[in-house]
Amino acid sequence: xxxxxxxxxxxxxxxxxxxxxxxxxxxxxxxxxxxxxxxxxxxxxxxxxxxxxxxxxxxxxxxxxxxxxxxxxxxxxxxxxxxxxxxxxxxxxxxxxxxxxxxxxxxxxxxxxxxxxxxxxxxxxxxxxxxxxxxxxxxxxxxxxxxxxxxxxxxxxxxxxxxxxxxxxxxxxxxxxxxxxxxxxxxxxxxxxxxxxxxxxxxxxxxxxxxxxxxxxxxxxxxxxxxxxxxxxxxxxxxxxxxxxxxxxxxxxxxxxxxxxxxxxxxxxxxxxxxxxxxxxxxxxxxxxxxxxxxxxxxxxxxxxxxxxxxxxxxxxxxxxxxxxxxxxxxxxxxxxxxxxxxxxxxxxxxxxxxxxxxxxxxxxxxxxxxxxxxxxxxxxxxxxxxxxxxxxxxxxxxxxxxxxxxxxxxxxxxxx
Amino acid sequence: xxxxxxxxxxxxxxxxxxxxxxxxxxxxxxxxxxxxxxxxxxxxxxxxxxxxxxxxxxxxxxxxxxxxxxxxxxxxxxxxxxxxxxxxxxxxxxxxxxxxxxxxxxxxxxxxxxxxxxxxxxxxxxxxxxxxxxxxxxxxxxxxxxxxxxxxxxxxxxxxxxxxxxxxxxxxxxxxxxxxxxxxxxxxxxxxxxxxxxxxxxxxxxxxxxxxxxxxxxxxxxxxxxxxxxxxxxxxxxxxxxxxxxxxxxxxxxxxxxxxxxxxxxxxxx
Numbered sequence: 001x002x003x004x005x006x007x008x009x010x011x012x013x014x015x016x017x018x019x020x021x022x023x024x025x026x027x028x029x030x031x032x033x034x035x036x037x038x039x040x041x042x043x044x045x046x047x048x049x050x051x052x053x054x055x056x057x058x059x060x061x062x063x064x065x066x067x068x069x070x071x072x073x074x075x076x077x078x079x080x081x082x083x084x085x086x087x088x089x090x091x092x093x094x095x096x097x098x099x100x101x102x103x104x105x106x107x108x109x110x111x112x113x114x115x116x117x118x119x120x121x122x123x124x125x126x127x128x129x130x131x132x133x134x135x136x137x138x139x140x141x142x143x144x145x146x147x148x149x150x151x152x153x154x155x156x157x158x159x160x161x162x163x164x165x166x167x168x169x170x171x172x173x174x175x176x177x178x179x180x181x182x183x184x185x186x187x188x189x190x191x192x193x194x195x196x197x198x199x200x201x202x203x204x205x206x207x208x209x210x211x212x213x214x215x216x217x218x219x220x221x222x223x224x225x226x227x228x229x230x231x232x233x234x235x236x237x238x239x240x241x242x243x244x245x246x247x248x249x250x251x252x253x254x255x256x257x258x259x260x261x262x263x264x265x266x267x268x269x270x271x272x273x274x275x276x277x278x279x280x281x282x283x284x285x286x287x288x289x290x291x292x293x294x295x296x297x298x299x300x301x302x303x304x305x306x307x308x309x310x311x312x313x314x315x316x317x318x319x320x321x322x323x324x325x326x327x328x329x330x331x332x333x334x335x336x337x338x339x340x341x342x343x344x345x346x347x348x349x350x351x352x353x354x355x356x357x358x359x360x361x362x363x364x365x366x367x368x369x370x371x372x373x374x375x376x377x378x379x380x381x382x383x384x385x386x387x388x389x390x391x392x393x394x395x396x397x398x399x400x401x402x403x404x405x406x407x408x409x410x411x412x413x414x415x416x417x
Numbered sequence: 418x419x420x421x422x423x424x425x426x427x428x429x430x431x432x433x434x435x436x437x438x439x440x441x442x443x444x445x446x447x448x449x450x451x452x453x454x455x456x457x458x459x460x461x462x463x464x465x466x467x468x469x470x471x472x473x474x475x476x477x478x479x480x481x482x483x484x485x486x487x488x489x490x491x492x493x494x495x496x497x498x499x500x501x502x503x504x505x506x507x508x509x510x511x512x513x514x515x516x517x518x519x520x521x522x523x524x525x526x527x528x529x530x531x532x533x534x535x536x537x538x539x540x541x542x543x544x545x546x547x548x549x550x551x552x553x554x555x556x557x558x559x560x561x562x563x564x565x566x567x568x569x570x571x572x573x574x575x576x577x578x579x580x581x582x583x584x585x586x587x588x589x590x591x592x593x594x595x596x597x598x599x600x601x602x603x604x605x606x607x608x609x610x611x612x613x614x615x616x617x618x619x620x621x622x623x624x625x626x627x628x629x630x631x632x633x634x635x636x637x638x639x640x641x642x643x644x645x646x647x648x649x650x651x652x653x654x655x656x657x658x659x660x661x662x663x664x665x666x667x668x669x670x671x672x673x674x675x676x677x678x679x680x681x682x683x684x685x686x687x
Contacts, residue, residue: 014542014546014558014559014560217538217539220539221539224539224540224543225543226539226542226543226546278535278536279533279534279535279536280530280533280534280536281533283519283523283527283530283536284527284528286516286518286519286523287516287519287523287527287528289518290516290517290518290519291514291515291516291517291518293514294514294515294516294527295516295527295528296498297498297510297514298514298527298528298529299498299499299502299503299528299529300527300528358516358518359518411564412564414565
């Protein structure tokens, strides 16, 4: 683009329309945030409110809830289902669903137990095979959906039963295989903690990346004649985030510290977030989820996008199953059953990924699973039975879906898609 | 696009004996159509004349039942929309086909983003502004989701998108139906600018004044068949006659009765 192509306006190219309100200042940013919330673009707000309420209620009932070591345990538990939830985010963005992630994670944990402990195959190969099985299951779902036109919830519901059957078959009559306690896998799931100074380094990293990224973008935008983004806002956000993360790191370090397993989970979320927001693949995912026909006419290979999402979802479910096996030090018939499925889906929805497709973020899985596990953990501390836990988690999921669908209706009437 | 553009006046696209039937209904019968580089062809016809079917065939959405399509002298099949796009036939559909949850920039570059593994948002935004200002578009910000734009603004985005990839032929299905006065004029200007760049333009429209203002040739379809090719200086009456199939038709009857009434009224006043 040469300079001659640009209008000789004094305002930057993207600021020349006087109908556009300037939301660059702090007050402006706050006003824009209020507008978004009012029109139904809730983002992370329900999670933030949920976490505060949960902490207050459970701490009042049992002060142990906020003890550093309880929070460390909470993060260990978050990582297993959270990884599964990352995959759920992918299929939800397309407006589809995978109901078999629980069974898939159980099958993966059975594969680890049978191949590694019983058959003596090296752990690395067992893990690769378990992940490969997940990928294969995803391919089958994608073919059933795109070629045979089977609705994804039916295909994966059938998969739920079939994979559970395979898990029971693999485990055989004993029903449970214990993983060796001294192995790296089990230590990873139960003991390994990131050293203090690394934790503080990691806490500072996102803020630094935000500021550097903002400065880089601004240099490029100014060079091209576009208005700069509000760097003051970026710096403020980065400072608040860094302060919050440093405090969290310090608090966790009062106990055992930040688990490596949670670090792995966050790393996966960072990678998925990059994929969804900064690559052509991610753009295509949101396009297919928003308007499948428009995406097809734009030349996007819609079938390949569906394939990528289903494969990613099943593979991440298998990864979550492996982490769950390492956390429990066993592969059992109970792995992946019960509330695993719904917790993974609920986490994504509570975090702000829409069940109706076209909206979502990798971070919704991270924040959502913390809410879900906090509820589960708090109820366990109160010595409530699993029957009550199931009922309460079910109610939380129902509330999350109601909020999602009301917000969607409001967005439609406010022109926010 | 791979080869260089053909010189103005050279044929880009030739349709020969194109027929399309949906079950027992023949939507198109033996259609002949030539599109040359650097000309605007208007496709007119009444409802049900087969205009949309023809557009869908050229866009790769439908396949013709019989007949041949020659593109740059080579017989081709347009098996799907991306084949047509890849060949350089861009279409702006009447229903626009935009993703409402994505912003203007994302829609413009959908499927053809700059740097696939590290989206270059600044370059894309800049190109979007350049394209939209070329169209004199009144869009406040390219970072707004399509859902918050008006019908006319969406039309502008759809047209801008089709131009983004330097097509050889651009097809516009009722491009100005939802536009305001200024935007309509801008789109007509744009059509001429695109033609002067050496592209072939196919415009479908019901607005006869607009058609005669911009088209080099006017191809009339009637009940799925060719019904004559006219030039811009053809009179309104002749065009209407070709479209409706008779010199004596409901439009002329209406004009006649109206003229009689006006004449009578004027007479009484005197």
